[in-house]
Amino acid sequence: GENVEQHPSTLSVQEGDSAVIKCTYSDSASNYFPWYKQELGKGPQLIIDIRSNVGEKKDQRIAVTLNKTAKHFSLHITETQPEDSAVYFCAAAQGSFGNEKLTFGTGTRLTIIP
Amino acid sequence: EAQVTQNPRYLITVTGKKLTVTCSQNMNHEYMSWYRQDPGLGLRQIYYSMNVEVTDKGDVPEGYKVSRKEKRNFPLILESPSPNQTSLYFCASGRDLDEKLFFGSGTQLSVL
Numbered sequence: 001g002e003n004v005e006q007h008p009s010t011l012s013v014q015e016g017d018s019a020v021i022k023c024t025y026s027d028s029a030s031n032y033f034p035w036y037k038q039e040l041g042k043g044p045q046l047i048i049d050i051r052s053n054v055g056e057k058k059d060q061r062i063a064v065t066l067n068k069t070a071k072h073f074s075l076h077i078t079e080t081q082p083e084d085s086a087v088y089f090c091a092a093a094q095g096s097f098g099n100e101k102l103t104f105g106t107g108t109r110l111t112i113i114p
Numbered sequence: 115e116a117q118v119t120q121n122p123r124y125l126i127t128v129t130g131k132k133l134t135v136t137c138s139q140n141m142n143h144e145y146m147s148w149y150r151q152d153p154g155l156g157l158r159q160i161y162y163s164m165n166v167e168v169t170d171k172g173d174v175p176e177g178y179k180v181s182r183k184e185k186r187n188f189p190l191i192l193e194s195p196s197p198n199q200t201s202l203y204f205c206a207s208g209r210d211l212d213e214k215l216f217f218g219s220g221t222q223l224s225v226l
Binding site: 006036044051089104107 | 118147149154155156157158159162164170173204206211212214215217218219220
């Protein structure tokens, strides 16, 4: 089955600096890669996603890059702000009929230092 | 308002006492799923459902049951809870598993 590894498990950055979280996946059939943000006491919320036919996607201060050959994808947050402090999860999914699978990474706790 | 509603939010029970955690969505989503969240282990999938009457095991299904008799509801059943099922549980729904998922607010379960 799919295995998603996420690094680092904790990350502290100074406010205004950039943060990068990296994930690797094992199943080359995976074709959808979302990132979720979980604030304290809440359920995860989708912040950005990318499909396998795209190498990079950007939404304001957040970007995701995908390297299908190396089977890794990364989340980039620029100009970090205190409200970016949260736990971030990557995931990999494939929707092939009879072999549907969505697997999450173990999470990264991001702390923004004011 | 589009939402996934889980109940209860907190639950303390004793070993062996059957319990059900309810999950309901109002977005007409076909895909629904249950996850447990444990420190250092992330979100692990328990069961998922691609549509009514279609359910399948995730990565950690032992000790759990689910049913999908109607599109909006996907209850999680623990027939005989044990202390190792103490965890934070999330229900999620989406149009498909490779689409945006909407998560409930979570159920913190403690089995004594």
